[in-house]
Amino acid sequence: MESDKKPLSTTAARDRILTCTSVALLLAFLYYADNHFSEYNLRILNNIAIFIVLAVSYNLINGVTGQFSLEPNAFMAVGAYTSAILTLSPEEKLRSFIIEPIVWPLSEISLSFPVSLLAAGLVTAFVALLMAIPVFRVRGDYLAIVTLGFGEVIQVVANNLVPLTNGPLGIKGLQPYTNLWWSWGFCVFSVFCIVRLVNSSYGRSMKAVREDEAAAEAMGINAFRIKTLAFTFSAFFEGVAGGMLAHLITTISPSLFTFLLTFNLLIIIVIGGLGSTTGSILAAAIITWSGEWLRVVEEPLNIFGFSYEGIPGMRMVIFSMLLILAMLFAPKGIMGRSEFRWKGLFDRVAAVCRSRRAG
């Protein structure tokens, strides 16, 4: 027994050291980026972090628990408005809310950024809980319909509940609190939380519900509770991500949170591999980054004497083609349902070395 246990714990220790080292490397990179990168590149890095949070939490309900839902844009709106209203200073509120002044208690309140993010997460999680209770009582695809509808409702509310949201004018003049440390710090935190949850008995139950709900219930799993947990949990992170995004772009309006956001995230988690957290992270980073990088094709170019005027919207054409290619050649996404493991990496490297030597 003793000898059986020892190698296990040493590999576990090795993996832990490697994980800590890579987080330290990430920190070093962020420090470098913070001091040397241009404003534009910093914005991309921040966006990547926020989209990783969104993709990973969206994947928890859609991929891991297998409950098709279309909620991220709605929950981001809830989180963004909550944190924006809470951080704005009373003077700024007086200046911005020109159609109708903001309702009383909120007009006086001005909280710090981290507290407002926490509030954004909690409010969003509460909204998710209210939706989950009726929706998960019945089996079927009601979640997709309800969340899609909620996304539309939230836009109508944001446009018309002027004393709270300032209507179509939106909320301007937010402090740009979100920097690399906030966005990436929260990114690491949320990935850590979700990975731990997925690898616990709760995560296994979520997967069991995805694989066969009736068989999961026959094994004593309360599917209603597990689905509610997954949905509320992902809502919390989506709400905080919404708050981060609000303080990154400093202006929010109802038109920012359209269904297109959800659609992009859906592409991300499908390309990454539905159900794989690693895949969601990779795809979120790649697609967010390439979305910016591909702007090149929309600008005038001059290659070897050929002049190309640049076609607006060309980016989206390329994206669609990439998506079609992905569906043709990697229908299960980048990672399928597997996850990154240090052991898997070592095994792969060893295999490549061996084949090199043999070849």
Place this chain on the structure above:
Amino acid sequence: MDRPLFRTEDLTVFFGGLCALNKLDVEIGRGEIIGLIGPNGAGKTTAFNAITGSVRASSGRIIFKEQDITQWPTPRIARSGIARTFQNIRLYDDLSLIENVMVACHSSVKYSFVEAITGLGRFSRDELRIRQKAESLLELMGLMDSAKAKARSLPYGSQRKLEIARALALNPDLLLLDEPVAGMNPNETMEMGELLVKLHSEMKIAVGLIDHDMGFVMRVCHKIRVIDHGIPIAWGTPEQIRSNEQVIRAYLGSG
């Protein structure tokens, strides 16, 4: 005499106007192996579904450990000690064998999701406990060698065994097996019979069993309930059933 562990009283299930099960009475005592047989479409699986709560009984009662469980939701029935397998194998295909079994241990997990995320409190101890339990069950069913393989990669007979391992992880007092030897060769059937006897003698688990392999049913069951078109037609020991006129007529026709 002891009160039986489990009994149904006039258990009736209607699907619309179709009576799938009509006034079924079955008693299973602690440590007994009871067979439920009948021609195709007789309502055997419906009976199991009604007992485990996945189909609602139209009337009648189901009593388990002196409690009326007729209206309980499925997960609660499972946690109270009734585990089942499925006729058309229903594993969590994309999970590994060990995970399949550990899922069924979830009801005994005491840590909260906050403890799961932080890794504090009861998390490590509980996780180790259910892992060891799952390993010992896989060992018992002879599946430990492929513990990390995905359930869908298993051959058919092993999938049936994995279903039983998963059901046993619930620590059941009553195990309902829906055609455990269907599609198995004589050797595998023999093994399964030995296994049932072992479960019965070592763990004192009561077993309810559906199967079409009469030799197997007659060999392992203490008592047998025969139903036809939803209607119970006979109840008795294997010898009594073998010579029962009505049973022979149900299976072979009245000629």
